[in-house]
Amino acid sequence: ESSLIDVLWRRASSQGEEEAYVFLADGEEVGERLTYGELGSRVRGVAEALSALSGAGERALLLYPPGLEFAVGFLACLASGVVAVPAYPPASRRHLPRLASMVEDARPALVLSSSSLGSKLHRSLSALPSLGGARWLLTDEIGGSPGWSGRRPSRSDLAFLQYTSGSTSSPKGVMVSHGNLLANEALIQRAFGLDGSAVVVGWLPLYHDMGLIGNLLQPLYLGGRCVLMSPVSFLQRPVRWLRAISRFGGTVSGGPNFAYELCVRKVGEEDRSGLDLSSWRLAFSGAEPVRAATLDRFASAFSGCGFRYRSFYPCYGLAESTLMVSGGDAESPPVVVEVEASALARDEVREAAGSGRALVGCGRAGSGLEVAIVDASTGVRLGEDRVGEIWVSGSSVAQGYWRRASATARDFGARPAGEGDSVRYLRTGDLGFVRGGELFVTGRLKDLIIIRGRNHYPQDLEASAEASHPSLRPGCGAAVSVEVAGEE
Incomplete structure (x- = not known):
């Protein structure tokens, strides 16, 4: 076909x-x-x-x-x-x-x-x-x-x-x-x-x-x-989504992280009592950072309705690769690691001894695709536990941008430095690292806020602000950099 x-x-x-x-x-x-x-x-x-x-x-x-x-x-x-x-x-x-x-x-x-x-x-x-x-x-x-x-x-x-x-x-x-x-x-x-x-x-x-x-x-x-x-x-009414899964025996459904968070906040005990989510085998989460705390809260809130934590399926993708790039094992729970935020600010990955930044893995590259982590400045391929730009090659990578030859050459024609006439890669503009074959996405290259040489991920600043006071609505704030006296 x-x-x-x-x-x-x-x-x-x-x-x-x-x-x-x-x-x-x-x-x-x-x-x-x-x-x-x-x-x-x-x-x-x-x-x-x-x-x-x-x-x-x-x-x-x-x-x-x-x-x-x-x-x-x-x-x-x-x-x-x-x-x-x-x-x-x-x-x-x-x-x-x-x-x-x-x-x-x-x-x-x-x-x-x-x-x-x-x-x-x-x-x-x-x-x-x-x-x-x-x-x-x-x-x-x-x-x-x-x-x-x-x-x-x-x-x-x-x-x-x-x-x-x-x-x-x-x-x-x-x-x-x-x-x-x-x-x-x-x-x-x-x-x-x-x-x-x-x-x-x-x-x-x-x-x-x-x-x-x-x-x-x-x-x-x-x-x-x-x-x-x-x-x-x-x-x-977020409960409508869950009711449809319950009524029709949905086996696959999902959305961005905010959708699960919204259900936790808006679906009360009375609405939960009539739900049967036991058919929901795969609950994908993607399109924005997947928060471990959200997965925990949702699973806790709806476990009484038959939802299982291991049904969560964090994944990563983008339009330039048609949709999906990577995902985990559909029969296993999500992979979560706690890393030192200070090390991550230096593009290094170190497991936190105590509490650190919880990162949710987005699995391995799907069939027909290869993921590489590359230094965005030098183009050099990086090893495990090093933060760099995520590059993708393979059969799902699109043909380029319509009527934009220069942008297509820049983003769809990348080659790692020193690898000669190697396969061409898509530069995603996303940052991440690989550990044990698992891809962890840390943020967007263009969104990164650099203060005095340290990298700050806006989603972390937003999450901290959201947690600082109950009057602040989740998902309704944005962290951006401004220049003061010529300094970011």
């Missing part, structure tokens, strides 16, 4: 009557369902319409409300050869600058949306110059087309552009090929130890790599079942 579309056609043929996706409209009641057969037919219908409107390689901006129509539109792009550009539909004018930057970069020929949102967006986005000539397609108004076959994408074809957060610069479009996508889905399956019996429950946004590849597409790759809700449904 050369693409995820080959997998979809196979699922539609062999598992046509089986339920593929469920969407909980308010986070609780079922609003939409799709079997594999219905999904295949809908995707063929929209792909046929896309093929009639544009050629392979053209870009399509995806602006959908939470729901299953996003899945139809995204997969239809893959089937037709149109390059999907998932994006957040702007809820207010403050979100327009980021979208405008993406649109200017991608230059989409098409905009895909739903009838419930499309006309409103068409009016509000008409002022964006780069969307002036784009055709709008409301995919929920297009019927199925069971007989359409179309083109067959190759592994080297560009599948979609995953735009980075743009927190420190304008967002860049990561070019993910069909081969990259298949390689990373296979990596996730092997790392998580999954098969077609998996029930994935998710609330993460589908325009984000973890929600898209981990929640939406992994169940399709497996032939499993997926239960989704909107991020807002979760944030309004």
Whole structure:
């Protein structure tokens, strides 16, 4: 199979009557369902319409409300050869600058949306110059087309552009090929130890790599079942996430560290009493620093509901490597080490004799990938227990940044110093070290605060501030450096 579309056609043929996706409209009641057969037919219908409107390689901006129509539109792009550009539909004018930057970069020929949102967006986005000539397609108004076959994408074809957060610069479009996508889905399956019996429950946004590849597409790759809700449904009442796992027998679910912390704070004893989390075999945590204290608090709070500490699965990844880079043993508890904070400030790793900084391991590099720790200044490869930049090579590493040749050469073409014509690596911009084969992520290179020659990680300063007074809300502060009299 050369693409995820080959997998979809196979699922539609062999598992046509089986339920593929469920969407909980308010986070609780079922609003939409799709079997594999219905999904295949809908995707063929929209792909046929896309093929009639544009050629392979053209870009399509995806602006959908939470729901299953996003899945139809995204997969239809893959089937037709149109390059999907998932994006957040702007809820207010403050979100327009980021979208405008993406649109200017991608230059989409098409905009895909739903009838419930499309006309409103068409009016509000008409002022964006780069969307002036784009055709709008409301995919929920297009019927199925069971007989359409179309083109067959190759592994080297560009599948979609995953735009980075743009927190420190304008967002860049990561070019993910069909081969990259298949390689990373296979990596996730092997790392998580999954098969077609998996029930994935998710609330993460589908325009984000973890929600898209981990929640939406992994169940399709497996032939499993997926239960989704909107991020807002979760944030309004975090217990909805846990209730969905309990109700549908979820086996795989997860999110960033803050999601587990939010559940500890917001899900009271009365709500916990009705939960059964015993089916939750793998609880992944990634996309931000994983805090050992959060894992402990969550496991303690929900052990009475059947949750097991060993179900936690800390992992590491980034859009430039499609999604996942490393993860632990799915049958073992997380690896936690206590290190001296003062040594870490000097890029050294020493176990703390007493209390120190607790670091949670993110496992080993997944199949088809290699992780190297490299001195960011000299490019020299470092040994174990030395903090440096995390470099990644392998089949999941994307093709580069869309229309950004210099940034692609800089970040995707790195070679360790003194190793000649070695394999090219992706420079992640993340800092970490390896101990006993286990990857520990310590922070971001660009976020590092250097005071009088000592390295300070902002997440540590933020955690200390949060713990200093009960009036300070977790996850709502940021540590940044400022210059005073010319000194940081």
